[in-house]
Amino acid sequence: MVKQEAQRDQTASMEDYLExxxxxxxxxxxxxxxxxxxxxxxxxxxxTSALKKLSEQELVEHERYGHIKLTPQGDKVARDVISRHEALTRFFAQALGINRETAEEDACKIEHVISPLSMERLAKFVEFIGACPLGGANFPSRYEYYLEHGELPQDCSNKGVKKKK
Amino acid sequence: MVKQEAQRDQTASMEDYLExxxxxxxxxxxxxxxxxxxxxxxxxxxxTSALKKLSEQELVEHERYGHIKLTPQGDKVARDVISRHEALTRFFAQALGINRETAEEDACKIEHVISPLSMERLAKFVEFIGACPLGGANFPSRYEYYLEHGELPQDCSNKGVKKKK
DNA sequence: CCAAATTGTTAGACATGTCTAACAATTATA
DNA sequence: TATAATTGTTAGACATGTCTAACAATTTGG
Structure with a gap:
């Protein structure tokens, strides 16, 4: 696979294990x-093989046939992955209106490859939609209308918006 | 890597080559x-090694030291990848206001793993923002304000929006 | 038109991460 | 508590996709 790990130091697989x-x-x-x-x-x-690798990196504590626990560093990485996962899920589910299952699946893939900048912006975007009644609360419903009917809802008229002749 | 190919039949690498x-x-x-x-x-x-594989799948025409060309099937796959790439780039650049370079990089990664449903919705979302003056044209600017100041712009007041006491 | 530079291929090493088969430890239960 | 079922490990095969080193073909410029 051609470089697929963004700039994080864990591979997608190892991030999945930690998560x-x-x-x-x-x-x-x-x-x-x-x-x-x-x-x-x-x-x-x-x-077993993944745990061996993660143990060597001190991200996981694991003794043969025994307990499996994240170290503080491992926990930090895991929290980070999980927060990406959750923000992405919210975006797909809440902003795009995608079913939970698909939203989760996509989050699971994208969480490993998205840049920190886009991640941050996406999270802010979801916050914004939730917080801003105009761009927000009304937005998803207008968007839904558009999805269903394929054309703009009434209140998307050009009233008050300049348009070049 | 743990299943990273969505439900498409080409790997991320092969899609990159075709693209x-x-x-x-x-x-x-x-x-x-x-x-x-x-x-x-x-x-x-x-x-060379990738071309060999793609030739075997009849997606590419390649003769030793000679020309490299997509077959009609290869072209179809490539067009599909490219359209995902472009839609994603538009989303990151136009909707999230991310710089072109990062937008492209993220598109390059995500194009290989996103589900068809999310892809379609994301594309529609960008269309909608572009087309709808209310949810649209004003949206990015309000969103920018939010990004910069960390709080909602004036016209995001609750005026006219019911709110539980 | 021939030598040098460039481009392309082959062979094979290597990294990652998966799997099966075989065996070992642990746990549950008769 | 002995035995069966379950869980876990080891060893090693395999798939994908990368790389370097060595060599071969093609192209370019003197």
């Missing part, structure tokens, strides 16, 4: 190889 | 291995 461990280990409980394997849809040896 | 060939071969001229290698930032043997 999964964070989510599984969330409520105090410790993640298990089997769970990670199920969540990510890979076989257990793939997990 | 590059289409762009280079555009004005009738034929693409060269060296050019492709330069455009994609890989060494020539990587190109």
């Amino acid at each position: 999964a461990i964070a989510k599984l280990g969330g409520a105090r409980k410790i993640a298990r190889v089997k769970q990670i394997s199920d969540v990510l849809g890979v076989r257990m040896p793939s997990v | 590059a060939i289409a762009k280079l071969g555009g004005a009738r001229k034929i693409a060269r291995v060296k050019q492709i290698s330069d455009v994609l930032g890989v060494r020539m043997p990587s190109v």
